[in-house]
Amino acid sequence: MKISEIVNRDVITVTRATNLRELLKIFSKFHSFPIIPVLDKNGNFLGVVTLEGIIEQFSPISTQLGKFFKYAMDGHSKIRELFELDIPTDAGTLFLADDLMTKKVITISQDKDIFDAERIMEQNRVDVLPVLHGKKFVGLISKFDIILGILRQKGII
Amino acid sequence: MHEIVFHLGLIFLGAWSLMKFIRKLGFPSVTAYILFGILIGPGVLDIVNKQILSASPLVATIALSFIAFSIGQNFVISELKTYGKMVLLISVWEAFLAWILVALVMHLFLGMDFPYALCLGAVACATAPAATMLIIREYRASGLYTKTLLGVVALDDAWCLIIISISISIAKALIFSQNSHNAVIFFHAIAGSIGKIVIAFVIAGIIIYLLKRFSIYVVARENLLLYVLGFLFLGAGISEMFHIPLLLTCMLMGAILANITVETKFFDLIHEIDNTIYLLFFVLSGASLEIKLLREISVVAIVYFLVRLIGKFIGSFIGAEIAKAPPRIKKNIWWGLAPQAGVALGAALIMKEQFPQFGDKIFTTIITTTVIYEILGPVLAKIGLKKAGEI
Numbered sequence: 001m002k003i004s005e006i007v008n009r010d011v012i013t014v015t016r017a018t019n020l021r022e023l024l025k026i027f028s029k030f031h032s033f034p035i036i037p038v039l040d041k042n043g044n045f046l047g048v049v050t051l052e053g054i055i056e057q058f059s060p061i062s063t064q065l066g067k068f069f070k071y072a073m074d075g076h077s078k079i080r081e082l083f084e085l086d087i088p089t090d091a092g093t094l095f096l097a098d099d100l101m102t103k104k105v106i107t108i109s110q111d112k113d114i115f116d117a118e119r120i121m122e123q124n125r126v127d128v129l130p131v132l133h134g135k136k137f138v139g140l141i142s143k144f145d146i147i148l149g150i151l152r153q154k155g156i157i
Numbered sequence: 158m159h160e161i162v163f164h165l166g167l168i169f170l171g172a173w174s175l176m177k178f179i180r181k182l183g184f185p186s187v188t189a190y191i192l193f194g195i196l197i198g199p200g201v202l203d204i205v206n207k208q209i210l211s212a213s214p215l216v217a218t219i220a221l222s223f224i225a226f227s228i229g230q231n232f233v234i235s236e237l238k239t240y241g242k243m244v245l246l247i248s249v250w251e252a253f254l255a256w257i258l259v260a261l262v263m264h265l266f267l268g269m270d271f272p273y274a275l276c277l278g279a280v281a282c283a284t285a286p287a288a289t290m291l292i293i294r295e296y297r298a299s300g301l302y303t304k305t306l307l308g309v310v311a312l313d314d315a316w317c318l319i320i321i322s323i324s325i326s327i328a329k330a331l332i333f334s335q336n337s338h339n340a341v342i343f344f345h346a347i348a349g350s351i352g353k354i355v356i357a358f359v360i361a362g363i364i365i366y367l368l369k370r371f372s373i374y375v376v377a378r379e380n381l382l383l384y385v386l387g388f389l390f391l392g393a394g395i396s397e398m399f400h401i402p403l404l405l406t407c408m409l410m411g412a413i414l415a416n417i418t419v420e421t422k423f424f425d426l427i428h429e430i431d432n433t434i435y436l437l438f439f440v441l442s443g444a445s446l447e448i449k450l451l452r453e454i455s456v457v458a459i460v461y462f463l464v465r466l467i468g469k470f471i472g473s474f475i476g477a478e479i480a481k482a483p484p485r486i487k488k489n490i491w492w493g494l495a496p497q498a499g500v501a502l503g504a505a506l507i508m509k510e511q512f513p514q515f516g517d518k519i520f521t522t523i524i525t526t527t528v529i530y531e532i533l534g535p536v537l538a539k540i541g542l543k544k545a546g547e548i
Contacts, residue, residue, distance in 0.1 A: 086297075104419045123378050124422045 003117055004110040006149035007131045009139040013037045014097050016046065021092030023049060023100070035128050037137055038101045045130060045137040047101035054100055055079060058087055105130060110138050114146050164206040169433075171197070172440050183295075185287035187498045188531040190436055191524065194443020205444050213441035214510060220438035221503040222393045222407045223431045228314045228500075229411020230424050243486075244308035247476035251309070251494055252282035252316040254472025255465050256324075262464045267457060272328035273515040276508050277457075279324035280523055281465040282317040285498035286310045288534025292542060302486055302545035306493040309473075314500050315408060321504045322402040323350040325511065332514070357401045361409035364392040369417065378422070382430070385423045402507070435499065442502050442524060450521040458522045462529065469494045485545045492541025496534035497527055 012026060014036055027033055036049040088094075107130045108117050117129055121143060131138045151157050172193045179189035197205045237245070260278030263269040269277070289310065293303055327346035334342055368388040375381050389407065396406035414423060470491040477487035505523035509516035542548045 104421075106420050119373075119376055120420075122376070123381055124420055125378065125425075 001114050001149055001153060002110070003108060003112050003114055003131055003141055004138070006114060006145050006152075007110060007139040007141050008145050011037060011140050013039045013137065014049070015039065015041070016096060016098035016101075018097040019093050020054070020095040020100065023097065024092070035130070035140070036097075037130055037140070038097050039137050043137055044135045045107065045132055047103040048105050048130060049097055049100045050102065053102050055082055057095055057100055058082060058091075107132050108141070109133070114141075114149055117141050118143075118146055161206055161208055164209055168193075168197070168205070168209070168440050169436065172436055183291070183535055185291055185496075185498075185531055185534065187285070187287050187439055188528060190439030191443040191528055191531070194440040195446050195524075195528075196443075197440075198444030198446060200446055200448030210441065210444055213438075213445055214506070216434065216437050216441055217503060217506045218393065218403065219390075220431075220434045220499070221507075222389055222403055223427055223434060224314075224499050224503060225318060225404045225407035226389060226411040226427060227424065227431075228311075228318065229408040229413075230415045230421075231311045232315060232408075232412035233415045240308045240312065243477065243480040243482050244305055244312060246480040247305065247473050247482070247490060248309045248313040249316055250476030250479075251469050251472035251491070252313045252320065254475070255281040255468035256320050258468035258471070259461060259464050262460060263457070267460060269457075270515070272331045272512070273519070275324045276328050276512065276515070277461060277519050277522065279317075279321045280497075280501050280504045280508075280519065281461065281468065282313065282320050283497050283500035283504065284310050284313055284317075284469075284494045285496045285500070285531075285534075287498060288496040288531055289493040289538040292535050292538040292548075296539070296542065296548035298542045298548045300545070300547040301483070302489065302542065302547050305482070305486055306490060306541075309490065309494065313494075317500055317504075318402075318404045318408050319354070321507075322353060322405045323347070325402065325508070326350045326353065328512065332512070353401050354405065356399060357396060357405040358409050360392060360396050360399070360401065361406050361413055364388055364395070365410055365413045365417070368414070368423075378426075381422065382426045385426055389427075404503070404507075438499070439502070442506065445520070446524050447517060447521055450518060451525065454518050454522050454525070457518070458525050461522055462526050465526075466491070466495060489541045489545045492537045492544070495537045496530045497523070498531060502527060 014023065014026075016038055018038075023036065027036070033051045038046045038049060040046055106120060106124055106126065108120060110131050110133050121127060121129060128140050128142045131141050148157070172190050175193045176186040176189040179192075180186060196202055199205070199210075256278045258278070259281040260271075260274045263274035263277055264271050267274075286307070289306060292298070293307070323346075326349050327343065330342045330346035330349070331339075365388075368385065372381075372384065375384050389410065392406050392410050393403040396403050411424070415421075473490045473494065474487055477490060482490075501523050505516075505520040509520040512519075539548070
């Protein structure tokens with residue numbers, strides 16, 4: 001089954017200029033924080049905002065270097081650090097999606113099989129992948145979408 | 158056999174307990190691991206199982222291949238640009254100057270044989286992030302100085318691995334061909350080093366190509382760890398077979414992999430298990446310290462300790478000057494470059510193995526100074542950050 005058949009196209013996206021407060025407002029109604037695709041005005045995919053990206057903004061050491069220096073981090077958890085941080089109240093309007101987003105995102109083409117999507121998710125420990133057609137953003141595919149697709153194929157729904 | 162596992166258990170729990178205590182005092186865990194190793198080693202309490210001790214070259218090789226592979230991960234070409242010219246220049250200059258200054262002072266003033274001095278100098282370029290990072294996190298330091306310092310510490314280990322590889326081949330050439338003219342040997346050694354870098358690149362390229370090519374057949378993440386370890390060890394082993402330093406090959410493997418894919422799963426998997434290996438590596442390094450050599454190397458160790466810092470200071474100053482860095486960075490960046498740990502210890506272990514003439518003296522010097530640097534590291538990093546006005 002192709003990814004294009006089951007991809008979830010009904011996705012909330014933001015632009016680079018969306019600020020942190022707006023982002024959090026939109027997603028505070030959700031059960032958990034998803035990944036938020038950031039698009040340019042032509043619908044091209046630029047990156048995603050993740051919870052990690054938001055935490056990283058307040059952390060002195062970037063995730064990339066943090067990963068490299070992990071053996072020197074002495075078991076600090078990023079979220080635990082957040083408790084101790086002094087975050088200025090204007091941070092909500094100061095930080096834009098452009099600062100928060102990560103450009104190093106694993107994406108998948110809509111022409112690929114859902115089996116590939118499952119493998120990539122499993123190996124990289126991610127639950128959602130942005131689906132692209134060339135550079136254009138198509139939608140998101142989650143583990144739930146894959147399960148839905150399989151069950152639909154088996155005639156259960 | 159039961160005795161070995163019993164001792165392994167003691168090592169893990171003992172090192173962990175000491176680490177908890179040392180961290181309360183504000184020092185990095187590495188200090189605790191090495192001190193714990195010295196404590197249980199033959200020089201002090203002599204309670205560590207000899208069979209575990211004899212496994213330390215294996216543990217060191219594995220730890221080094223992990224460290225080098227992770228260093229390579231930082232060499233993503235698109236990201237190197239974001240580090241900027243300043244980080245690049247400072248890291249190159251401080252690494253090279255520490256190497257050359259330590260080697261020259263050891264050779265000219267302490268009358269050390271040139272190969273010995275050259276190798277000790279090579280180890281001097283390595284830095285370690287742990288102590289500096291502790292302070293950065295503790296004081297939530299941020300700013301240009303902090304960013305530059307972290308970039309420099311991340312990059313200079315790569316130069317260090319290259320310098321170590323070159324130094325080892327020059328030292329070998331000098332020792333094994335005493336008769337011919339020095340300049341000829343030198344030329345051969347340098348040409349040989351460049352050749353080795355090329356071969357290492359080819360080996361790393363082939364291994365990573367195969368790793369990437371066949372990774373589609375790995376489905377479960379659990380199997381992926383076996384898969385990546387298999388290729389990593391294969392690469393390290395093949396490079397040893399061709400007498401190429403495995404540090405170089407593993408670093409290039411990491412760099413090539415990080416450049417051809419945005420997926421970090423291979424590195425993440427290694428990071429999930431490397432803590433255990435690093436702990437064992439540091440403890441066993443500590444336990445291999447030969448206390449009786451301490452008196453013999455005391456002068457060398459003191460000179461090494463000071464000259465390395467001077468080299469770091471002058472080198473980073475020149476690099477920053479060329480990059481037109483602000484004065485507060487130019488004058489203070491070296492404070493954070495003092496600590497040394499994994500790469501330095503690993504290189505010293507390699508030299509211990511390859512140069513029986515002086516290798517154990519290098520190792521003893523490095524392990525002693527590492528403990529001191531790591532204890533002083535947080536203090537020095539704090540001074541640097543304060544002087545630069547970022548805490």
